[in-house]
Amino acid sequence: MSTETTETTESTSGPPAKSGAPGPRALARRRRRASVARFWKEYRKHRAGVVGLATLVLFVLVALTAPLTVGSDVDSVTDAPGQPLESPSGRFPLGTDQFGRSLLGLLIWGSRVSLLVGLLAAVLSVLIGALIGITAGHFRGWYATVMMRITDWFLVMPTLVLAIVLATVLSRSLGTIVLAIGVTTWPTTARLVRAQTLAVESRPYIERARALGGGHWHIMSRHVLPNVMPLILAQTTLIISSAILAEATLAFLGLGDPAVVSWGGLLQDAREAGSVSSGDWWYLVPPGIGIAVVALAFTLCGRAVEAVLNPRLGVSR
Amino acid sequence: MSSSTGSAVEKRAPAAAAPRERARSAYPRYVAGKLAGAAVSLFAVLVTSFFLFRLIPGDPVKFMTGGRPVSAEQLAVYKEEFGLDLPLWEQFTDYCVKALSGDLGTSYQFHAPVVDKITEALPNTLLLTGTAFVLYTALGAFLGTRSAWRHGGLGDRLNTGLALTLYSIPSFWLGLLLIIVLSVGVDPIPGLFPTGGMESGREEGLAHVLDVAHHLVLPVVTLVAVEYGQTLLVTRSALLDEMGSDYLTTARAKGLRDDLVRRRHAVPNALLPTVTLVFVNLGRTVAGVILVETVFSWPGLGGLFYQALSVPDLPLVQGLFFVFAAAVILMNTLADLLYPMLDPRVGR
Numbered sequence: 001m002s003t004e005t006t007e008t009t010e011s012t013s014g015p016p017a018k019s020g021a022p023g024p025r026a027l028a029r030r031r032r033r034a035s036v037a038r039f040w041k042e043y044r045k046h047r048a049g050v051v052g053l054a055t056l057v058l059f060v061l062v063a064l065t066a067p068l069t070v071g072s073d074v075d076s077v078t079d080a081p082g083q084p085l086e087s088p089s090g091r092f093p094l095g096t097d098q099f100g101r102s103l104l105g106l107l108i109w110g111s112r113v114s115l116l117v118g119l120l121a122a123v124l125s126v127l128i129g130a131l132i133g134i135t136a137g138h139f140r141g142w143y144a145t146v147m148m149r150i151t152d153w154f155l156v157m158p159t160l161v162l163a164i165v166l167a168t169v170l171s172r173s174l175g176t177i178v179l180a181i182g183v184t185t186w187p188t189t190a191r192l193v194r195a196q197t198l199a200v201e202s203r204p205y206i207e208r209a210r211a212l213g214g215g216h217w218h219i220m221s222r223h224v225l226p227n228v229m230p231l232i233l234a235q236t237t238l239i240i241s242s243a244i245l246a247e248a249t250l251a252f253l254g255l256g257d258p259a260v261v262s263w264g265g266l267l268q269d270a271r272e273a274g275s276v277s278s279g280d281w282w283y284l285v286p287p288g289i290g291i292a293v294v295a296l297a298f299t300l301c302g303r304a305v306e307a308v309l310n311p312r313l314g315v316s317r
Numbered sequence: 318m319s320s321s322t323g324s325a326v327e328k329r330a331p332a333a334a335a336p337r338e339r340a341r342s343a344y345p346r347y348v349a350g351k352l353a354g355a356a357v358s359l360f361a362v363l364v365t366s367f368f369l370f371r372l373i374p375g376d377p378v379k380f381m382t383g384g385r386p387v388s389a390e391q392l393a394v395y396k397e398e399f400g401l402d403l404p405l406w407e408q409f410t411d412y413c414v415k416a417l418s419g420d421l422g423t424s425y426q427f428h429a430p431v432v433d434k435i436t437e438a439l440p441n442t443l444l445l446t447g448t449a450f451v452l453y454t455a456l457g458a459f460l461g462t463r464s465a466w467r468h469g470g471l472g473d474r475l476n477t478g479l480a481l482t483l484y485s486i487p488s489f490w491l492g493l494l495l496i497i498v499l500s501v502g503v504d505p506i507p508g509l510f511p512t513g514g515m516e517s518g519r520e521e522g523l524a525h526v527l528d529v530a531h532h533l534v535l536p537v538v539t540l541v542a543v544e545y546g547q548t549l550l551v552t553r554s555a556l557l558d559e560m561g562s563d564y565l566t567t568a569r570a571k572g573l574r575d576d577l578v579r580r581r582h583a584v585p586n587a588l589l590p591t592v593t594l595v596f597v598n599l600g601r602t603v604a605g606v607i608l609v610e611t612v613f614s615w616p617g618l619g620g621l622f623y624q625a626l627s628v629p630d631l632p633l634v635q636g637l638f639f640v641f642a643a644a645v646i647l648m649n650t651l652a653d654l655l656y657p658m659l660d661p662r663v664g665r
Contacts, residue, residue, distance in 0.1 A: 288490035
């Protein structure tokens with residue numbers, strides 16, 4: 001695995017390099033740029049990953065521009081534009097829900113919550129995982145033992161059940177969903193990051209850094225973190241996809257925030273409106289496709305990133 | 318062919334005997350360690366399920382009564398009934414002792430012991446998950462093997478692509494779609510399968526079995542579709558790891574047919590990592606059926622969990638949480654115990 005980081009672990013805030021010989025910061029920046037370019041060149045070879053990335057860019061653009069295209073009043077129940085449960089028509093390409101709201105608008109608006117929750121939950125999960133993984137790999141002894149015991153224990157818990165229980169006992173809000181998904185999915189990341197940390201810390205240059213007086217913080221943040229960063233990146237991408245699925249699941253079970261529209265919430269609404277028994281497929285199909293496509297796109301990206309960073313894994317050989 | 322394999326075994330035999338001897342003597346200690354670990358995990362689940370439900374903001378009694386106006390005497394009765402007037406640690410020891418003697422409390426909504434509700438629903442869940450489990454494991458292992466053997470080919474790419482797609486689909490959504498298309502019926506297709514439940518009437522004997530099987534089809538199809546992908550991918554990558562091995566080249570060099578090399582040499586080794594996954598899956602499937610059972614109104618643990626959630630019926634949720642977690646722990650331990658028997662390199 002490359003020793004350079006592909007992510008900017010620190011913002012280059014130092015003074016710009018003077019003309020002539022480039023300063024250490026400029027050098028570091030140049031090296032970083034080169035490694036990003038190299039990463040991209042490798043990534044482009046994975047066609048599925050490129051397709052996934054393109055899909056994601058499209059979805060993110062749609063979600064970000066939603067206030068302009070559909071407007072924030074799309075989920076208002078009181079001044080809905082159509083009749084309840086209209087079939088798809090020119091005016092409502094995907095029909096309307098039981099309140100007469102445009103389903104296309106709701107679908108676009110719902111993508112914001114689904115993406116946001118997926119992203120935040122994955123970031124939270126990876127943050128916890130990386131923190132525990134790095135510290136457990138760096139500090140040996142009883143701390144590592146305790147942390148790995150906790151990790152193992154979380155690992156055997158049925159993730160979904162634990163998340164459901166957390167979402168049940170805490171108040172209904174998006175924060176709860178993020179928390180419930182985040183604190184139940186971190187153990188795999190912790191294990192992977194710890195293994196990588198142990199591998200990095202056995203290298204001679206860590207010993208050199210320690211001999212030169214580098215403290216725990218210095219070694220963890222400057223030497224270990226950049227090395228586990230690619231792994232963390234791949235892991236985040238993969239976890240987002242399961243987080244989006246988990247969010248949809250929790251919302252479908254009625255544990256989401258009832259005040260916001262999300263894809264899982266739309267599916268729950270559809271089921272409650274009896275669209276299954278009346279065969280209103282246009283209500284049910286689009287949100288599910290949205291979830292599946294976004295989850296698949298993140299998985300494809302994650303696998304491509306993994307394959308670039310660790311060709312031996314050979315997921316897409 | 319058989320003579321050549323036979324001589325290979327003979328040559329290896331003396332060297333392999335000594336470690337096997339050692340493995341056998343170490344096994345009881347290994348088992349004890351794993352069992353102790355499982356016991357610790359189970360206890361941790363018990364602790365979590367107790368304290369998790371004390372996380373609820375506010376008064377649990379108020380939560381139980383759903384905000385209905387309750388008189389002070391009634392409150393006191395409730396508090397005493399659920400032991401909420403005792404100090405926390407006493408509540409905890411009480412809870413542990415009761416749980417160990419098989420008492421998980423009384424359900425609020427059914428006014429029946431939680432254990433009875435669970436034992437009532439368990440066989441139905443086992444029927445559903447067991448059937449689905451056998452099918453998706455077989456399908457995943459079969460397709461994974463084929464996929465790896467011709468990796469990079471069109472079949473492989475189609476297989477992996479389909480598996481990844483199905484893996485990204487929410488199971489409940491797939492279930493709902495199947496109900497719309499195959500149960501309710503979309504114009505040309507009549508409703509072929511029941512929309513939910515486990516039996517339609519009170520038939521006896523064979524008719525009853527067929528009726529249950531008829532109800533079983535769609536939930537099983539849903540579970541298999543969303544679950545087989547993982548088995549496929551793991552089998553595939555395990556086999557790909559084996560494919561570069563020298564012993565396969567040797568097998569091929571001594572003139573074995575491709576098919577035999579795959580079946581007798583590569584697959585048995587490659588299936589080892591899959592075994593762990595299979596057991597982990599079995600435990601997980603029991604918990605994973607929550608959605609499928611909910612969608613198909615299957616009268617199992619998952620359906621019960623959903624009913625308990627909507628109230629929320631805390632003792633029942635708590636009890637089911639324990640059962641789901643215990644299922645996973647049990648299966649993981651079983652995998653740990655079986656693994657050294659399948660792979661003598663492990664567990665020494």
